[in-house]
Amino acid sequence: MTTVKQGKALNIKDSRILIAGAASLVGSHTADLLLKEGAREVLLLDNFSFGSMDAIAHLQNEPRIKIVRADLMRLPDLLAATEGVDGVIHLAAYMTLGFSQTPWQAVDVNIRGAQNMLEACRVNRVKKIIFASSNAVYGYGSGIKGALSEEIPFHSVGAPPAAILYGASKIMGEQLCRHYYQSAGQDYVVLRYSTVYGERQHYRAANSLYIMETYDLVRKGQAPVLPGDGKDTKHFVHVSDVARANVAALQSTATDVAVNVSGPAPITTGELVQLVLEYCKSDLKPEVRPDPPGKVRLTSGGAFHIPHDKAGEVIGWKPVVQMREGVMRLLAWREQQDS
Ligand SMILES: NC(=O)c1ccc[n+]([C@@H]2O[C@H](COP(=O)([O-])OP(=O)(O)OC[C@H]3O[C@@H](n4cnc5c(N)ncnc54)[C@H](O)[C@@H]3O)[C@@H](O)[C@H]2O)c1
DSSP states (O other): OOOOEEOOOOOGGGOEEEEETOSSHHHHHHHHHHHHTTOSEEEEEEOOSSOOHHHHGGGTTOTTEEEEEOOTTOHHHHHHHTTTOSEEEEOOOOOHHHHHHOHHHHHIIIIIHHHHHHHHHHHTTOSEEEEEEEGGGGBOSTTOOEEOOTTOOOBOTTOOHHHHHHHHHHHHHHHHHHHHHHHHOOEEEEEEEOEEEOTTOOSOSTTHHHHHHHHHHHHTTOOOEESSSSOOEEOEEEHHHHHHHHHHHHHSOEESEEEEEOOSSOEEHHHHHHHHHHHTTOOOOOEEOOOOTTOOOOOOSSOEEOOOHHHHHHHOOOOOOOHHHHHHHHHHHHHHHHO
16 A cells, blocks of 8 residues: 555535646546636646647637647746745656657757646646646666566666657656755645547657557558567557546545556557457558658567556546547547548
8 A cells, every 4th residue: 555645635516727738639538637626717827839729729719728838848838827826746858759849848848838837837826737648757768567566767778869868857857846845845746647648639759640640541541560470569658548547536635656557457569459440340451560760769679567556546546438439539630620
């Protein structure tokens, strides 16, 4: 049984919640859920550098929504935005592909941006911050096998630099949260999401991109590509389950803790391709073809899974969307975009 430190819990109905990096996949679904749970106000902060209004267009006329165009790199923006706010969900960040393309901005936003937000929360006495971390804090590469529970150390041997930089930036963000807890009593919960997928999927996350690329190929009548023997594991989590975890973490009394947020079970790339073929009613046969040099793809080269039992104990959360259902929902949404 995990011993959990006790801090402030938010009653969503009385609260003003700010989502930083809201104009995207996780942010838009979290905003939908906060509104459904009766939040007093939900502030959607974004600089729209790679998120888009499309992801939050359905919310813009909702009276309890306020869209805040602001940049994490500007502390005055954040000081103004967090005034009178009860809780912050800090999502804005670059992921592995971003680190491979624009490492300079990625380092700034993921580290200084997180620090700016923590500082703004401290000044404005924000009750709780939820920090979006990632299973990237366990590293990638050939040594990643078995259960990736919250205690395992960072493994970087054999992984591309962008993936290591991304993981290391999330470790920095988590430790900045701990520092603010210890020095200023700032309550926080770190949620280490596994690969997020779902409706409003973007093309910026190396692993969910694989579902989208496979779908795009099959729809063009081309054979899906398996970069290995099809036994490589991925562990996804549906975005609606991630939104539930964000809200559960705000509502819980837990503080100064990090937990995994992963889907019900891992899946192999071979099984994933079969789900896409099934959705498309296609009998194309997957082609085994190694990735071209320089392609950023996160492979484990073996079997791993990400347990989420600690999230159950700490914030009372567990995933409910099975992979088959989630992939069908994502592809139905993707198909609608073309019609
Ligand atoms: N998507 C995944 O598979 C996944 C997996 C694990 C963890 N995560 C983490 O979850 C979080 C959210 O993921 P997502 O896929 O919704 O993210 P995303 O990359 O789609 O969205 C990030 C948002 O942050 C905004 N942003 C970037 N720089 C900014 C700045 N300087 N100021 C203000 N806004 C800025 C972008 O415009 C974008 O809307 C991220 O922290 C990510 O690292 C995501």
